[in-house]
Amino acid sequence: MKEQRSTKPDYVTDEERRAFLKLGLKITGVMAGGTVLSLMPLSEQEAGAVLKLEGYENTKYKPHYCMVIRQNDCVDCEKCKEACIKTNHVPEYGFRTTILEKTATDDDGNTFPVFMPVLCNHCLNPPCVRVCPTKATTKDPKTGIVVMHVEKCIGCKTCMAACPYNARYYNEEKKAIDKCNFCWDTRLSKGEKLTACAAACPAHVRVFGDLSDRNSEVWKLIHQPNKAVWVLRPETGAKPCIFYMND
């Protein structure tokens, strides 16, 4: 029991903190109720070092699909959501992706909304996959996409409880859990390069691509010097593959 992980939301392990300090990285803030760990790399090498340390480099996945979200450009037009619903036949009572909102205040005292697109984080270490009793959800060994095998799903909803990102819902029609699969069946496997949401975004907020490719836009975006990049709920150890930054 002593080894049990703290449930305190702002928890960053000493081990993690030391590792970051060793690399000369600034922990720029534990934000949004401690569920976000933001790192400000000082150089491209350091950004790479963090991602390597965290296990994001040299994974077996190729392409290693991920998404970078340029958060402050999101205006909640929800064209992404519309495109997702249409492409993946998402019913009204569920979602594969959605937009969260919080209120911020600028230097002049004006309040303004901050919109945060959320979806399945296609974790390196997905808690949903670990808990599924029937192996109905797996991490694709080629692409890293966390996929559903609907025919194996018994609808026990254990994965819903395990997911730190509320990225799953029970689909009444399929009698199974449904979730984002980066549009694998509806688009990527048919030769499309982008997910429906990324293709529909008018502000280039959702940048989709291959993290294993150093020439990809996603790789370049998260390896910029002096640019904070963060992930949601790092304390769960799930190693999410949706990265957030401001433009």
Added chain:
Amino acid sequence: MFRKGFFYILMGLVAVAMFLSAAQVMGQEDEDYPQEPIIFTKPVKAVIFDHKYHIEQGLDCDSCHDDPFEMAAGTAEQNDDFNMKSLYQGKYCGTCHDGESAFASNTRCTLCHIGVKGYDKMMGTSEKGHGEH
């Protein structure tokens, strides 16, 4: 009888006319602009424009009407070029929102872009329910 009745009706009309013109003059001084914010829903949902706030910044009707905006609400939205690209080129809101007269159009997005959530709040319609767990 007929003449007296006609006189009263005439006096009544004059009184109504005076009242109306007085109201109009007062209106022009004070509130002769839409009191409710304008909500644009094209090309994206939704963008808010508040006349009151802009009047308070010292602008008057001539500042924006009829150029860059027609008086009739919804006219700009009919145009294919009513988008951010045009704003960056100094059209529409970009006439002032250029980083000099007012904050640049490519900054502080959500000050004007209230989103679908902002739209629903303004219209008093709640978000469609989804599976809470």
